[in-house]
Amino acid sequence: MKKRIILFLSIGFILLLVACNKSTNTETNSEDPLAPLPEKAKVVIAEDGSASGAGFYIAKDKGYFEKYNIEVEFATFGNSDEMLPAVASGEVDVAGGISSASFFNSIAQGIDVRFIADKGHNNVGSSYFTFVVREDLQDTIVNYEDIKGKKIAVSTENAVDHYIYNEMLKHAGISTDEVEFVLMSDFGNMMAAMGNKQIDLALQIEPLITQGENQSIHQRFLDATDYAPEAQIAMVLGSPKFLTERRDVALRFMAAYLQGVRDYHDVFIKGIDDDGEVISIMANHTALKDTELWKEVGVTGLNPNGHIFEEDVEKQYQFYKDNGAIVGELDFDQIIDMSLVEEAIEIIGTYEE
Template sequence: MKKLAWFVVLFIGMISLVACQSKESSPSPAPSTGNELSPLEEPAKVVIAEDGSASGAGFYIAKDKGYFEKYNIEVEFATFGNSDEMLPAVASGEVDVAGGISSASFFNSIAQGIDVRFIADKGHNNEGSSYFTFVVREDLKDVIIDYSDIKGKKIAVSTKNGVDDYIYHEMLKHAGVSTDEVEFVLMSDFGNMMSAMGNQQIDLALQIEPLITQGENQGIHQRFGDATDYAPEAQIAMVLGSPNFLTERRDVAVRFMAAYLEAVRDYHDVFIKGIGDEAEIISIMANHTALKDEALWEQVGVTGLNPNGYIFEEDVKKQYEFYKENGAIQAELDFEQIIDMSLVEEAIEIIGTYEE
């Protein structure tokens, strides 16, 4: 009998040890808060202004994996020709959610009465693998090695008084080179930058994925350092929310944000942590964006998306001040009103904080 008792104790101990080892080898989920968010009693439609950009990953994954559906939310994607058309639609509530890219004209629209809120992160660079960074011409990669080597060179940037211009100036400051010591080349089309590189018309360019990787594969250019060397917290894009969505449809908005963050966490798991179902997430991204080559998704520097939703608030303000110093903005903005992380905070109370 004693032998039997000893065997039972040993058997239970072995099971416990195996369970612990299994737990340690699996990725840890976000801690549960003990709260649950029930589905809406009636289906609710949320209109998202999205044009198939890679930074919309959270929207696409939440839709295709049923995270919106779980909360009884139906999403509809709407496209606009430009931000001049899109921003008023968000402010009026015709569109509930959209993406905004930092620029002087963007901030001027808000200053002129277009009421939108910044409610979550929609794009920043990941350290060491920025999706929006400088490249150097292939034949100059052994000549332009250090940042100080850019002196006297022709550098293409896609916009003036936009986030591109801001990153360009941050790079110059990091290099210790003045604007008078380089030639700024305004080139609005990223594809044209590739051609200009091939024709040796420019020396460097602030380029974007997947063109960065495609240009490397074609022997046109190489990455030049990384944007996080000098602009580690550059907030490139934000999720915008309609004031009506945040107030009159708050119950829908909180559920929307919870679903969005769940999707962003799947994306972050795959592309940053190297865990999760890579094939599924890449398939979703290829389906919704212009980058259809699934193999290339394994090579590109992907858009950074914060799995906890927060934006780099101080950098947003820093960009605004940069545009003001350039004379591109005259009005004052109240960022305490414009930046609203309350939806993110409420969603995290439900789904827990994502741990790196």
């Protein structure tokens, strides 16, 4: 009888230990602000294969989203007129936005989206979006004052391209009347126009900058960070529903995104060797398939701590407004929302250069 009682007591003690252990584990998980979600959550990202989507691609392929039980789905749209309403309605959770008057006008007219993280700026000395000069003019157009009287191609009017163009003219001390502004929407056509000597300079983008150099069509003309060091070229947009109703998912998404950006920064800015993994991911997701060329191009700048150049965004808006291209007013305190980035960084820590 005593043996039975001792046996029952022993079994009871073991069961109590197991129960306590489970309770402790559950409590620990509940205290982890980035514990995997209890159920798989889908996040729809509007992304068209642009290089500035690096954080998304790397986080997906390296399993950072999966770590938090997040499944991402990439969706493509023909233009921002289709994409922005989808973000505002919550049909799309996250997207990329390029600064332009039409973009700001859409928001001013009631399209409710938030700017939640950096998705593109120039790196000092190796801008991915900068001016090039025709190969045969590289010895005569050397300094900024040399652009006077020249034909300069820009892809979009009243957009970030136009803003950077205007900043260069101000830096050069040259008025808009002293140069010829050539609107040329296709970057590929700019290279052809260079070859035919129809234009002298162009605001070009990678990988076409490097490809044009290799083909002796054009050469880099100094660097855009000389006069627009904090030009915010693209932003990560978030749906208000995603940021509020699905905040637990959004926080984990941002933590994974920033980890992807940090891996990208390690490779392309710090030069850390990862045996080609990040370059392979970029080649897989973008139009630039040549892994060797990825080692030459000026890559998109992405802030490993997520913040955007807020003052520059407002400066661009003011430029469009001064040009008469803006309809309505914007409250940037409402539109720019860095709270998700800040919340994620508080958990994962600040990236140190």
